[in-house]
Amino acid sequence: MTDIKKNISNLKKIINSDTTIIAVSKKKPADLIEKAYENGILNFGENYLQEALAKISILKHLNISWHFIGKIQSNKCKEIAKNFNWVHTVDRYKVAKLLNDNCPLNKSINVLIQVNIDDEKSKNGINEGDIYSLAKKIISLPNLNLKGIMVIPKNTTDSKLTEVSFAKTKQIALELNKNFKGVNEISMGMSNDFELAIKNGSTMIRIGTGIFGERN
Protein backbone atom coordinates (compact mmCIF):
# COMPACT_ATOMS: atom_id res chain seq x y z
CA MET A 1 0.00 0.00 0.00
CA THR A 2 1.26 3.45 -0.90
CA ASP A 3 1.55 5.69 2.13
CA ILE A 4 0.18 8.93 0.72
CA LYS A 5 0.57 10.81 3.97
CA LYS A 6 4.22 9.84 4.26
CA ASN A 7 4.95 10.62 0.61
CA ILE A 8 3.50 14.11 1.02
CA SER A 9 5.37 14.86 4.21
CA ASN A 10 8.65 13.65 2.66
CA LEU A 11 8.02 15.80 -0.40
CA LYS A 12 7.32 18.86 1.73
CA LYS A 13 10.57 18.32 3.59
CA ILE A 14 12.57 18.44 0.36
CA ILE A 15 10.96 21.42 -1.34
CA ASN A 16 10.55 24.96 -0.13
CA SER A 17 7.14 26.23 0.76
CA ASP A 18 6.70 28.54 -2.21
CA THR A 19 6.78 25.73 -4.76
CA THR A 20 3.26 24.60 -5.58
CA ILE A 21 2.75 20.86 -5.49
CA ILE A 22 0.24 19.64 -8.04
CA ALA A 23 -0.75 16.08 -7.22
CA VAL A 24 -1.34 14.32 -10.54
CA SER A 25 -4.28 12.04 -9.86
CA LYS A 26 -4.94 10.49 -13.27
CA LYS A 27 -6.07 6.89 -12.95
CA LYS A 28 -6.38 7.28 -9.19
CA PRO A 29 -9.78 7.16 -7.45
CA ALA A 30 -11.51 10.00 -5.61
CA ASP A 31 -10.89 8.55 -2.15
CA LEU A 32 -7.12 8.75 -2.66
CA ILE A 33 -7.45 12.36 -3.81
CA GLU A 34 -9.40 13.11 -0.65
CA LYS A 35 -6.65 11.45 1.36
CA ALA A 36 -4.02 13.70 -0.22
CA TYR A 37 -6.27 16.71 0.37
CA GLU A 38 -6.55 15.83 4.06
CA ASN A 39 -2.77 15.89 4.12
CA GLY A 40 -2.52 19.41 2.82
CA ILE A 41 -2.58 19.12 -0.96
CA LEU A 42 -4.98 21.62 -2.53
CA ASN A 43 -4.00 21.40 -6.21
CA PHE A 44 -4.73 18.35 -8.35
CA GLY A 45 -3.84 17.68 -11.97
CA GLU A 46 -5.88 15.54 -14.35
CA ASN A 47 -5.19 14.51 -17.95
CA TYR A 48 -8.41 12.92 -19.15
CA LEU A 49 -11.59 14.98 -19.15
CA GLN A 50 -14.27 12.32 -18.62
CA GLU A 51 -12.34 10.65 -15.84
CA ALA A 52 -11.70 14.03 -14.21
CA LEU A 53 -15.33 15.17 -14.39
CA ALA A 54 -16.48 12.13 -12.44
CA LYS A 55 -13.99 12.83 -9.66
CA ILE A 56 -14.60 16.59 -9.61
CA SER A 57 -18.27 15.89 -9.10
CA ILE A 58 -17.67 13.44 -6.25
CA LEU A 59 -15.26 15.85 -4.55
CA LYS A 60 -17.14 19.10 -5.01
CA HIS A 61 -17.46 19.55 -1.23
CA LEU A 62 -13.68 20.08 -1.05
CA ASN A 63 -11.92 23.33 -1.83
CA ILE A 64 -9.71 21.85 -4.55
CA SER A 65 -8.04 23.76 -7.34
CA TRP A 66 -8.24 21.57 -10.44
CA HIS A 67 -5.52 21.75 -13.09
CA PHE A 68 -6.02 20.37 -16.58
CA ILE A 69 -2.66 19.01 -17.74
CA GLY A 70 -3.67 16.75 -20.64
CA LYS A 71 -3.86 17.13 -24.38
CA ILE A 72 -6.75 19.44 -25.32
CA GLN A 73 -9.17 18.77 -28.15
CA SER A 74 -11.27 21.78 -29.03
CA ASN A 75 -14.55 19.96 -28.44
CA LYS A 76 -13.49 19.52 -24.79
CA CYS A 77 -12.89 23.20 -24.09
CA LYS A 78 -16.38 23.93 -22.84
CA GLU A 79 -16.26 21.36 -20.05
CA ILE A 80 -12.67 22.22 -19.22
CA ALA A 81 -13.61 25.89 -18.88
CA LYS A 82 -16.52 25.03 -16.62
CA ASN A 83 -14.69 22.64 -14.33
CA PHE A 84 -11.03 23.60 -14.08
CA ASN A 85 -9.25 26.51 -12.37
CA TRP A 86 -5.99 26.10 -14.28
CA VAL A 87 -5.14 24.85 -17.76
CA HIS A 88 -1.45 24.03 -18.33
CA THR A 89 -1.63 22.83 -21.89
CA VAL A 90 -2.73 25.79 -23.99
CA ASP A 91 -0.64 25.73 -27.16
CA ARG A 92 -2.84 27.47 -29.75
CA TYR A 93 -5.11 30.46 -29.95
CA LYS A 94 -8.16 28.43 -30.94
CA VAL A 95 -8.09 26.63 -27.60
CA ALA A 96 -7.50 29.83 -25.62
CA LYS A 97 -10.42 31.52 -27.36
CA LEU A 98 -12.75 28.58 -26.72
CA LEU A 99 -11.77 28.46 -23.03
CA ASN A 100 -12.40 32.20 -22.80
CA ASP A 101 -15.74 32.04 -24.59
CA ASN A 102 -16.98 29.15 -22.48
CA CYS A 103 -15.80 30.50 -19.14
CA PRO A 104 -18.72 30.78 -16.69
CA LEU A 105 -19.72 34.19 -15.29
CA ASN A 106 -17.78 35.31 -12.22
CA LYS A 107 -14.92 33.00 -12.97
CA SER A 108 -11.56 33.38 -14.66
CA ILE A 109 -9.21 30.64 -15.77
CA ASN A 110 -5.48 30.65 -15.10
CA VAL A 111 -3.59 29.43 -18.13
CA LEU A 112 -0.08 28.36 -18.99
CA ILE A 113 1.34 28.14 -22.48
CA GLN A 114 2.73 24.68 -23.17
CA VAL A 115 6.11 24.99 -24.85
CA ASN A 116 7.58 22.13 -26.89
CA ILE A 117 10.95 22.74 -25.31
CA ASP A 118 12.88 19.98 -27.08
CA ASP A 119 11.18 20.40 -30.45
CA GLU A 120 9.82 16.88 -30.44
CA LYS A 121 7.52 15.87 -33.28
CA SER A 122 5.48 13.64 -30.98
CA LYS A 123 4.86 16.35 -28.39
CA ASN A 124 2.26 19.05 -28.08
CA GLY A 125 3.28 22.56 -27.27
CA ILE A 126 4.14 25.67 -29.18
CA ASN A 127 7.58 26.35 -30.62
CA GLU A 128 9.73 28.85 -28.82
CA GLY A 129 9.53 31.41 -31.61
CA ASP A 130 5.73 31.56 -31.49
CA ILE A 131 5.28 32.09 -27.76
CA TYR A 132 5.26 35.89 -27.79
CA SER A 133 2.48 36.28 -30.33
CA LEU A 134 0.30 33.67 -28.60
CA ALA A 135 0.92 35.33 -25.22
CA LYS A 136 -0.15 38.69 -26.63
CA LYS A 137 -3.39 37.24 -27.94
CA ILE A 138 -4.15 35.41 -24.68
CA ILE A 139 -3.61 38.63 -22.71
CA SER A 140 -6.41 40.21 -24.70
CA LEU A 141 -8.94 37.55 -23.65
CA PRO A 142 -10.86 38.91 -20.65
CA ASN A 143 -11.66 35.62 -18.93
CA LEU A 144 -8.16 34.16 -19.01
CA ASN A 145 -5.20 35.04 -16.78
CA LEU A 146 -1.96 34.18 -18.45
CA LYS A 147 0.30 32.93 -15.66
CA GLY A 148 3.34 31.39 -17.32
CA ILE A 149 4.60 28.38 -19.22
CA MET A 150 4.59 24.62 -18.90
CA VAL A 151 7.02 22.05 -20.31
CA ILE A 152 7.42 18.29 -20.56
CA PRO A 153 11.06 17.74 -21.56
CA LYS A 154 12.28 14.87 -23.65
CA ASN A 155 12.03 11.54 -21.89
CA THR A 156 15.60 10.55 -21.07
CA THR A 157 17.58 9.01 -18.24
CA ASP A 158 20.38 11.51 -18.85
CA SER A 159 19.76 14.21 -16.26
CA LYS A 160 22.26 16.50 -17.99
CA LEU A 161 19.98 16.66 -21.02
CA THR A 162 16.98 17.28 -18.81
CA GLU A 163 18.80 20.09 -17.08
CA VAL A 164 19.55 21.72 -20.43
CA SER A 165 15.82 21.70 -21.20
CA PHE A 166 14.99 23.09 -17.77
CA ALA A 167 17.56 25.87 -18.01
CA LYS A 168 16.26 26.81 -21.45
CA THR A 169 12.73 26.94 -20.05
CA LYS A 170 13.83 29.30 -17.32
CA GLN A 171 15.37 31.67 -19.86
CA ILE A 172 12.16 31.69 -21.89
CA ALA A 173 10.13 32.38 -18.76
CA LEU A 174 12.39 35.28 -17.77
CA GLU A 175 12.10 36.76 -21.23
CA LEU A 176 8.31 36.42 -21.18
CA ASN A 177 8.15 38.03 -17.76
CA LYS A 178 10.03 41.06 -19.07
CA ASN A 179 7.27 41.63 -21.59
CA PHE A 180 4.26 40.54 -19.58
CA LYS A 181 4.00 41.61 -15.98
CA GLY A 182 2.87 38.93 -13.55
CA VAL A 183 3.49 36.11 -16.01
CA ASN A 184 5.95 34.23 -13.84
CA GLU A 185 4.90 30.65 -13.25
CA ILE A 186 6.90 27.71 -14.55
CA SER A 187 5.13 24.33 -14.45
CA MET A 188 8.07 21.96 -14.72
CA GLY A 189 9.23 18.77 -13.06
CA MET A 190 7.61 15.43 -12.27
CA SER A 191 8.32 12.64 -9.75
CA ASN A 192 11.70 11.75 -11.21
CA ASP A 193 13.14 15.19 -11.79
CA PHE A 194 11.35 17.73 -9.62
CA GLU A 195 14.43 18.63 -7.57
CA LEU A 196 16.38 19.48 -10.70
CA ALA A 197 13.35 21.42 -11.96
CA ILE A 198 13.14 23.51 -8.79
CA LYS A 199 16.85 24.21 -8.96
CA ASN A 200 16.16 25.63 -12.42
CA GLY A 201 13.30 27.88 -11.42
CA SER A 202 10.20 25.69 -11.41
CA THR A 203 7.33 27.17 -9.40
CA MET A 204 4.85 24.32 -9.90
CA ILE A 205 5.82 20.66 -9.82
CA ARG A 206 3.49 17.95 -11.10
CA ILE A 207 3.83 14.83 -8.97
CA GLY A 208 1.89 11.64 -9.66
CA THR A 209 3.79 8.47 -8.79
CA GLY A 210 5.70 10.20 -6.00
CA ILE A 211 2.46 10.81 -4.11
CA PHE A 212 0.02 8.11 -5.22
CA GLY A 213 2.40 5.30 -6.22
CA GLU A 214 2.63 3.55 -9.58
CA ARG A 215 -0.25 3.75 -12.02
CA ASN A 216 -1.67 0.60 -13.60
Ligand SMILES: *Cc1c(COP(=O)(O)O)cnc(C)c1O
Ligand atom coordinates in the same frame (compact mmCIF):
# COMPACT_ATOMS: atom_id res chain seq x y z
C1 LIG B 1 1.29 11.91 -15.60
C2 LIG B 1 1.85 13.27 -15.65
C3 LIG B 1 2.64 13.79 -14.61
C4 LIG B 1 3.03 12.98 -13.39
O1 LIG B 1 4.03 12.06 -13.69
P1 LIG B 1 4.75 11.22 -12.52
O2 LIG B 1 5.99 10.74 -13.17
O3 LIG B 1 3.83 10.12 -12.13
O4 LIG B 1 5.02 12.15 -11.40
C5 LIG B 1 3.08 15.09 -14.71
N1 LIG B 1 2.78 15.86 -15.78
C6 LIG B 1 2.04 15.39 -16.80
C7 LIG B 1 1.76 16.28 -17.96
C8 LIG B 1 1.58 14.09 -16.78
O5 LIG B 1 0.85 13.64 -17.82
